[in-house]
Amino acid sequence: MRISSVVLTAAMVxxxxxxxxxxxxEEKAAICAGCHGENGKPVSPEIPVIWGQKEGYLYLQLxxxxxxxxxxxxxxxxxxxxxxxxxxxxxxxxxxxxxxxLQQKSADAATASQAQTVASSAQCExxxxxxxxxxxxxxxxxxxxxxxxxxxxxEFRSGARANNAWMVTLLKSYSxxxxxxxxxxxxxx
Amino acid sequence: xxxxxxxxxLVGAAALIASIAxxxxxxxxxxxxxxxxxxxxMNTVTxxxxxxxxxxGNNFLHTNGDYTQSRYFPNKQINVGNVSKLRPAWVFxxxxxxTMETSPIVVNGVMYVTTAFDHxxxxxxxxxxxxxxxxxxxxxxxxxxxxxxxxxxxxxEDMVYLATLDAKLVALDAKTGxxxxxxxxxxxxxxxxxxxxxxxxxxxxxxxxxxxEYGIRGFVKAFDAKTGxNLWTFNTVPESSVGVxxxxxxxxxxxxxxxxxxxxxxxxxxxxYKTLGGGVWQNPAxxxxxxxxxxxxxxxxxxxxxxxxxxxxxYTDSLVSVDLETGKYVCHFQYIAHDVWDLDAVSPPAIxxxxxxxxxxxxxxxxxxxxxxxxxxxxKDCSLIRFSEAMVPQENMWVxxxxxxxxxxxxxxxxxxxxxxxxxxxLGLAYAINLHQPMTYHVESSAYPAGKLWLGGAFKIxxxxxxxxxxxxxxxxxxxxxxxxxxxxxxxxxxxxTAGGLVFTGESNGxxxxxxxxxxxxxxxxxxxxxxxxxxxxxxxxxxxYVVVAAGGNAQVDSxxxxxxxxxxxx
Numbered sequence: 001m002r003i004s005s006v007v008l009t010a011a012m013v014x015x016x017x018x019x020x021x022x023x024x025x026e027e028k029a030a031i032c033a034g035c036h037g038e039n040g041k042p043v044s045p046e047i048p049v050i051w052g053q054k055e056g057y058l059y060l061q062l063x064x065x066x067x068x069x070x071x072x073x074x075x076x077x078x079x080x081x082x083x084x085x086x087x088x089x090x091x092x093x094x095x096x097x098x099x100x101x102l103q104q105k106s107a108d109a110a111t112a113s114q115a116q117t118v119a120s121s122a123q124c125e126x127x128x129x130x131x132x133x134x135x136x137x138x139x140x141x142x143x144x145x146x147x148x149x150x151x152x153x154x155e156f157r158s159g160a161r162a163n164n165a166w167m168v169t170l171l172k173s174y175s176x177x178x179x180x181x182x183x184x185x186x187x188x189x
Numbered sequence: 190x191x192x193x194x195x196x197x198x199l200v201g202a203a204a205l206i207a208s209i210a211x212x213x214x215x216x217x218x219x220x221x222x223x224x225x226x227x228x229x230x231m232n233t234v235t236x237x238x239x240x241x242x243x244x245x246g247n248n249f250l251h252t253n254g255d256y257t258q259s260r261y262f263p264n265k266q267i268n269v270g271n272v273s274k275l276r277p278a279w280v281f282x283x284x285x286x287x288t289m290e291t292s293p294i295v296v297n298g299v300m301y302v303t304t305a306f307d308h309x310x311x312x313x314x315x316x317x318x319x320x321x322x323x324x325x326x327x328x329x330x331x332x333x334x335x336x337x338x339x340x341x342x343x344x345x346e347d348m349v350y351l352a353t354l355d356a357k358l359v360a361l362d363a364k365t366g367x368x369x370x371x372x373x374x375x376x377x378x379x380x381x382x383x384x385x386x387x388x389x390x391x392x393x394x395x396x397x398x399x400x401x402e403y404g405i406r407g408f409v410k411a412f413d414a415k416t417g418x419n420l421w422t423f424n425t426v427p428e429s430s431v432g433v434x435x436x437x438x439x440x441x442x443x444x445x446x447x448x449x450x451x452x453x454x455x456x457x458x459x460x461x462y463k464t465l466g467g468g469v470w471q472n473p474a475x476x477x478x479x480x481x482x483x484x485x486x487x488x489x490x491x492x493x494x495x496x497x498x499x500x501x502x503x504y505t506d507s508l509v510s511v512d513l514e515t516g517k518y519v520c521h522f523q524y525i526a527h528d529v530w531d532l533d534a535v536s537p538p539a540i541x542x543x544x545x546x547x548x549x550x551x552x553x554x555x556x557x558x559x560x561x562x563x564x565x566x567x568x569k570d571c572s573l574i575r576f577s578e579a580m581v582p583q584e585n586m587w588v589x590x591x592x593x594x595x596x597x598x599x600x601x602x603x604x605x606x607x608x609x610x611x612x613x614x615x616l617g618l619a620y621a622i623n624l625h626q627p628m629t630y631h632v633e634s635s636a637y638p639a640g641k642l643w644l645g646g647a648f649k650i651x652x653x654x655x656x657x658x659x660x661x662x663x664x665x666x667x668x669x670x671x672x673x674x675x676x677x678x679x680x681x682x683x684x685x686x687t688a689g690g691l692v693f694t695g696e697s698n699g700x701x702x703x704x705x706x707x708x709x710x711x712x713x714x715x716x717x718x719x720x721x722x723x724x725x726x727x728x729x730x731x732x733x734x735y736v737v738v739a740a741g742g743n744a745q746v747d748s749x750x751x752x753x754x755x756x757x758x759x760x
Contacts, residue, residue, distance in 0.1 A: 055329040056329045056330045056331060059329060059330070060330075060641075069638075088329070091329065092329065095329075117652055120650065120652060120747070121649055121650050121651075121652045122649065123650065123747070125744065125747050126334075126335060126336065126744055126745060126747065127334070127642075129287070129336070129337070129744060130287060130288075130742075130744070130747075130750050135306075135331070135337055136327070136329065136330065136331035136332075136354070137330060137331060137332055163638070163641070164638070164641055164642065165633075165635035165636075165638055165641070165642075165643060165644075165645075166641070166642040166643070166644050166647070168633075168635070169631065169633040169635075169644070169646055169647045170647050170649075172633075173594070173631065173647070173649065
């Protein structure tokens with residue numbers, strides 16, 4: 001635990017320095033590729049796809065990470081060194097990349113049915129829109145990494161991710177099984 | 190408006206290139222025939238034309254028919270006797286296959302419709318042929334609840350006006366679709382967005398704002414039609430929003446407010462007006478005689494958590510009237526003080542001639558509430574004359590939201606959502622479409638999240654309970670329900686009444702239907718293939734009456750999406 005924290009802190013500092021010295025958008029974006037993947041495929045399932053993600057959403061997440069409204073051991077440090085114009089530029093850059101297909105399997109019929117019942121009750125498509133493709137400040141979640149979605153939904157439920165009160169309230173009222181079904185189903189779309 | 194290719198252009202072309210003069214001349218003749226109506230070529234939507242829209246059986250010039258918002262079309266060529274012969278004259282497919290709430294506007298044979306994500310199309314109303322297509326380039330930040338909707342355009346003189354998801358007002362050249370000007374109405378990063386059709390009147394373009402779910406401070410603004418300059422702003426939440434500590438709703442039912450706790454909160458946190466919400470989702474009715482406008486104001490922010498916003502939360506959940514020239518307050522009536530259920534006021538009001546308390550006819554303003562009542566007000570002072578019988582089941586009102594959820598009917602979408610009413614003045618009836626969606630109301634306090642969705646809890650559909658809708662005709666002179674037709678699914682979209690003794694409305698399951706205005710008898714239906722969740726319009730061109738509606742589904746009730754504008758005739 002202690003070692004991992006040290007490693008993370010070191011990585012965070014290194015990334016922050018790199019980000020501060022990077023000049024062009026390509027240089028800045030290259031730093032992101034360390035985790036989010038050089039070709040858009042993240043290096044770990046718990047790291048989200050950001051290629052092809054919505055521009056407004058990416059900007060707001062960077063803004064919230066800088067403000068401290070959303071916390072992440074690596075990203076908080078990186079965002080701290082970004083100006084608003086950097087965030088806007090990065091958000092635009094990644095939103096214009098093609099979405100990365102992670103080739104995740106479709107959910108089985110029982111899981112899909114459970115997830116659809118939850119999604120209907122929570123009116124998920126009211127915000128994430130038809131096909132869960134998102135728009136502007138609402139993220140695309142169709143085809144997002146299952147492990148990341150499970151992690152982030154659980155962070156909403158625990159309050160660890162506190163930059164969207166609505167999602168906190170909404171997701172808290174569903175069971176572990178419901179959340180797992182939603183993650184699997186939407187990841188497989 | 191119809192002269193999108195002018196004589197001048199054609200004459201110029203002929204003069205420049207002699208070799209194609211014959212072709213041009215022949216094209217010119219064809220265009221002239223195509224554009225001609227028995228009323229001639231009207232290039233400009235004058236104020237006079239807009240004023241007389243209620244009696245204009247050819248055009249459909251306002252989102253809700255005319256300035257009174259009657260949604261009553263005066264042509265009876267399509268009527269109870271021949272509606273069974275109604276068939277599609279043409280179908281136009283838009284580029285965007287997503288939620289459609291547009292009210293088609295028709296000016297002398299040219300139709301203007303909008304789609305999700307703020308596209309505008311001008312179409313030949315006879316054939317559905319595309320004349321031009323405008324796509325608003327949206328900024329990176331849009332914050333809208335309930336889908337990327339747009340409810341249509343306003344027309345004035347030689348321009349078409351669009352309000353956008355990124356909170357801009359845009360003026361387009363009606364002939365070409367080219368942008369003339371755009372102005373920022375408010376900051377989308379703070380939760381402001383636009384989905385309503387603007388209203389054009391006397392050189393002004395009026396718009397409200399969405400954002401009651403994002404902690405905005407709502408408004409109605411007037412802009413100069415020619416330049417886009419802001420002329421006045423009426424804040425729907427005054428700096429003193431506390432009010433009179435009303436304990437009962439408009440119908441006299443106890444809302445279970447803890448006034449002592451609210452007063453203590455007020456002393457501690459002060460007036461919450463800066464983030465109190467109060468969006469205006471729909472068009473105002475305009476009284477040309479008194480130069481007043483009437484509109485309804487939506488819910489307070491955060492929707493379900495009253496602890497952060499002590500007081501009546503004026504003028505949320507209210508009918509409000511202001512002066513058209515100055516934007517100064519005239520009167521208001523609040524339906525639900527300190528609303529914690531989002532059962533707010535969204536459906537646009539209409540001005541009618543209704544029986545007063547003494548039975549004598551008077552100028553009245555009616556509004557269909559999410560509560561399921563139609564409210565009838567005195568236009569002079571906004572006071573309540575009567576309210577109708579409930580059009581949907583009401584149970585457990587007004588139980589307070591809890592952490593684990595309290596069941597109450599209606600659910601948070603209504604009753605009557607944003608869907609406009611229609612009226613038939615001869616019958617004294619108002620027609621409303623309703624939802625029945627059982628929900629539980631949950632409260633969970635959270636701090637203002639700076640422009641993000643801020644509901645202070647959640648309302649959740651109960652998946653095990655049946656949902657349905659209805660079409661209801663209410664006698665606004667008595668408040669009694671005249672007839673009611675149950676529908677398979679909750680109703681959202683709009684309704685149109687015509688002098689042909691008909692009402693037209695659509696359902697989420699794709700059915701577009703005509704009912705007998707007097708009895709509710711189902712006379713005709715058409716399966717549109719996608720949710721019909723938009724208000725119909727009607728128009729007449731070359732002596733032929735059409736009924737037109739969008740079938741694109743709806744994000745809020747998640748009905749099947751499509752991309753069609755369908756025009757019907759009875760020949």
